[in-house]
Amino acid sequence: MSKGKDTEAAGAVHQYLIKQNRPYSATDIFSNLHQKYGKTSVVRVCEELAKEGEIIEKIYGKQKVYCADQGKLPSVNENELKEMDESIKQLNDRLKTSREKCRESEQVLSSLNSSISTEDAKIKITDLSQKIKHGEDKLKSLKSAGNHVTEKEKEAIYNLHSKNMKHWRKRKRMTKDILDAILEGYPKTKKTLYEEIGIETDEEYNVQLPQ
Template identity: 20%
Template structure:
């Protein structure tokens, strides 16, 4: 019951007669564009029924207030442009000035929006307080770890004896030479074994046999200072 009562209250009262005619004409004048009876009645919230709106618009066209246009089976009505008042030059100038002012305001607001957007992007890319606390702690831990590594050096503690250093140099030279020798032997035999194969077949054979070649890291190590002639660890330190 309450719902029906609300619907009854919300229902627009029907307008008839001269008042309805004035309402239709005023609406079409204000909009100043072509309309059909269905559109006008709907835009007036049904205050003037569709059938009555059609009759009113036809009558207004007969009186010259509207101009009736027919496109196929559809009829449109538009306000008679000859009956519209010419806009005074002063009012036209004022409107142009207002349009210019609004255009300048739009440009200013657009620049402000762009600047605000850039500030927002910077704020979003800036770490939060919680993230800064985490980063500061990581940095402090890294500094503490680095300092702990420097403490023995600052105290003058020998980290390795000369005998141990010489032994490391000797081991490095020995195993590097062994590495180079074994690689040379392998390359010689592998070249003989795959001489009749295409590179792709040789690669597939190596994969089937589980042969592991030097990785790019090995090449980097061999070209580095540790493997350069006359740059073993002991010699660099002396």
């Protein structure tokens, strides 16, 4: 690299360290300056600036870090420090508010992304409208039908059903009592008896009496 390029790199490194006012390694400086200057050049100018007393060099094991010489930075009075602190506080408040707004916007965006699209909503509305109309037409047809069951007829059906269930239970109980009496003197199993006389049970056909 030319001498002029090194001079330019030295000025850029020096100004960067003054502006940031925090320690960096030569590699960090090379990256943070967007690799505008060669890494070898940045390492060389850091060492030269340190030798000239323009910047401070600190060695931690095998690692070298560089920072601006605090003694050469302009002094700041108490009022300026207070103004800086107040400015920092205001900026932090603005940052907090911006983060909250960003979080709210992300929640809204997430909600919108998970919602049904306008086109899908239109299709769903059309489908539901057709189903509602079909249901209404069916209900209207049922209400206007002339063959519907009257309350009196419905009551008669329920009474007949109840009567038949009582007969069913009674006859089932009588049959069981008779068969149990036969089995007391029957030398074979109940299954054999049922097969010989042709008895079929509700349980055999998974039939249960209504409650």
